[in-house]
Amino acid sequence: MARVSQTRLAVLGALSVRPMTGYAVRAAITDTLGHFWSESFGQIYPALAGLEAEGLVRRTGVGATSGAVFALTPSGQRTLRGLLAEPFVPAPPRNGLLLRLFFGRQLGVEACRELLTEALNRTRTAAAQLERVRSESTYEDPTPDQPYWLMTLSAGEHATRAQLAWLEESIAALDALGE
Template sequence: MARESTCRFAILGMLCREPMSGYDLRSAIERSVGHFWQESYGNLYPTLERMAEERLVELEPEERSPGGRVRKVYRVTAAGRTALAEWLRRPVLPHVERNELLLKLFFGARVGPADSLAQVERSRAEAEALLAALRLIDEDVRHSRKDDPEFAYWYLSIRAGLLGLEAHLRWCDEAREALERLKPATGSTKKRGAR
């Protein structure tokens, strides 16, 4: 069975909060669920159009910007709310995460520990920056949104992000130590697997 695109459900969930344009949707996704879910404009707009054809969303009356440009603002329909609720109740399909860093490390013997260590260090720096940003979001949500009825649900995703990044940083430290231990043993230029 083909995997159903979850883009439509991310859009429906956001539009249940308030009507938005495609640009607003992308910004809302980046600000709220961006640490674990992202959508490109290239996917967002065609999906919105298909959803409008399926009557899951509808356009609000046209709005013109100060420059005279028409701004398309979408809102969720009753059918869209029903589709979202049905999807939310379905079990999550198992998936294998595609992790380019782990793939590169798996084949790291082809380039040696220094290059692999550089990959780990870059990943660590990115994770530290993401963790700092997510901690700011965590602080904001816990202090300014605690009374929102959706708070407990938002907070679960924030905690998963924080704990996942903290675990990744611990793994980076272990990987660094392991790769550092391999450095002295690289006197040979012979490549493994070459016959």
């Protein structure tokens, strides 16, 4: 029942694409999984150390600059598959925007409007980012991983479209309330 460390899963997964340094793992996660995942250095380096101690990753030498390049070992490969296959428990929901909006009467119409407008800006930025990823993917050579990557991209697109529609609807509702 113990929730498995998702950080290990993310790090092993990143190294399954190609060997890299801890720094590059962080960059890969930010750039490629950014719309649905995040890791901080404070998690990645201890995780790499732990994975190395357990023989799931090994140093393959030093990269172009000065860092240690880590690669999956066969045992790490197996562990990754095992972690991926484990029944996964969705994280309890925690949406700070909706929490604030729910108590919106205490906050006032104007402040709620600002809250939603800021969220609208953030969501538009996210949508533009996804559009960029989408157009880049069009020019890439298809890899065996690509179908899965495109599904996660599509998830982001669906979610941001829905968020935009909701935000526009709700801002309009607030305007009607404020009159």
